[in-house]
Amino acid sequence: MTRYTEVSAFTTVPGQGNRAGVVLDAAGLPSEQMQRLAAFLEAPETVFVTRLSDGLGRVRYFTPTQEVDFCGHATIALGRVLAQEGRWRGEALELETLAGRIPLRLVLDAGGECRVWMRQPAFQARPVDRRWRSELAEALGLSDRMVHRGLPLAAASTGLWSVFVPLLDSFLLGGLEPDLPRITELSRELGVVSVYAYAPMGVSRFAARDFAPLVGIPEDPVTGSAGGALLALLASEGRLPLRGNRASGLVSQGHALGTPGEIEVEVEVRGSQVTAVQVGGSAAVEREGVWNG
Template sequence: MIAYCEVSAFTDTPGHGNRAGVVLGAERLSEAQMQALAAFLGVPETVFVTRMEQGAVRVRYFTPTQEIEFCGHATVALGLRLAQGGHWRGEALVLETLVGRIPLTLEAEAGVPARVWMEQRGLESRPVPRPVYRHLAEALGIDERMIHRGLPLASASTGLWSVFVPLIDTLVLDALEPDLDRIHALSGALEVCSVYAYAPVGVGRFAARDFAPAVGIPEDPVTGSAAGALMALLAGEGRLPVRGKRACGVVYQGHALGTPGEVEVEVVLTGRGVDRVRVGGRAALDREGHWTPEGEG
């Protein structure tokens, strides 16, 4: 039997934020078994630890339908479980993922693990052809005039690619009626995992919704990897206030699904642009259980 747990990431309230499966003892599971367990759990992503040693943990991420290269909220969930289980006490720790090595930092409050920070890959971005704007708007169920002209619309990644679509306000964001088939097709054409709609709510603060049918997730509740890419994109284009060499912001996501969460992001800038992206958040344990691979037990 394989032990697993479900963790709510980017929140300290179980059932809010974004749920992730966490499997610490996956070193003997085959790829097919990992996929079967991810499908059994049915949460947006499940992270499997395939090797654990001093200072480094090797992981793989699966949605209910396929393997993906990286997942922000599952990384935060894993960090919390490693800390709660005594596997990590705040020393330097690196996750070995399909997108490379991801350093983690543990933040405690009154001696209790409270927040996990991950340093994501550097920002990559590419423009979206202007004629595609209309198709993106229609796929989201809105008129093209609802797109915010003062914020960047582009494809970007700090681990996974999304196309970021700015909207004029949160009323438009909350009222979206996405056509998931069209979003799936656009995601393939633009070579991204999701269409990420966002709107400003204050200085350095944004609300967002993320539609990812291309990887088997109709709407992702709270998306850490995309929040990091969004803030890096905004900072790189001078759309966030900078103090020293740092720009900080918060993304609020999950309200449309009744599972609100918050993603904190810190972007470090140099004269050449974005240097580092750190994404942080809290997490709360939902439940624990055991799973028996098919053909066993």
């Protein structure tokens, strides 16, 4: 029997944000059983802790169909469960993932609510040729005239690669009609996990939708790793205001699915070089259970 917890990440309201499965005691669980449990839970990702001691945790992430290197919202969910169960009280903690080591930070507010911050893997970006603009727009159900020419269309990663498609207005996001088979093909051709459409809502606030059918997620409700990569991409191209060497912003996601959530991002910049990306958010426990598979 394997105990699991289902958590809503990037929200304080159970059932909103992005759902993640959390398995704290997975040291003896074979990979095949991890995959089966992730498929059973049908959360976009489930995180399995295979080791936790001396300020270091070793974790693995699975979608319902395959293992992935990293997942932001599942990491936030894990931090929430560790804090709730008294296994983490804010001391130094790093997670060893397939994308590298991820330091976590726990912040408690005056009301006792906890927020989990994680330092993302190193930011990387690569250009996407303009010839892809029309194909990406069409795959999202839009004309390429709806693509914002003043914001970056590029591939970027802070753990997982996405292609970022800027739209003129956040209202366009609600009317997207994604062609998921075509998005799967484009993701494979561009070497990314997802197609991430975003639009400005203010100087440092953005709305987004993220489509990842290539890894078994038709639409991810609220995506921590991609939210961090988006703000890092914008900061690297001078699209965010700086205070000293820092830029910060918010990403709203999940509204189209009826599960709104919010991602906080802080980016450290030296010149045009992004040196660190921190992503933070709340999480709420939905339910606990035992799997007998």
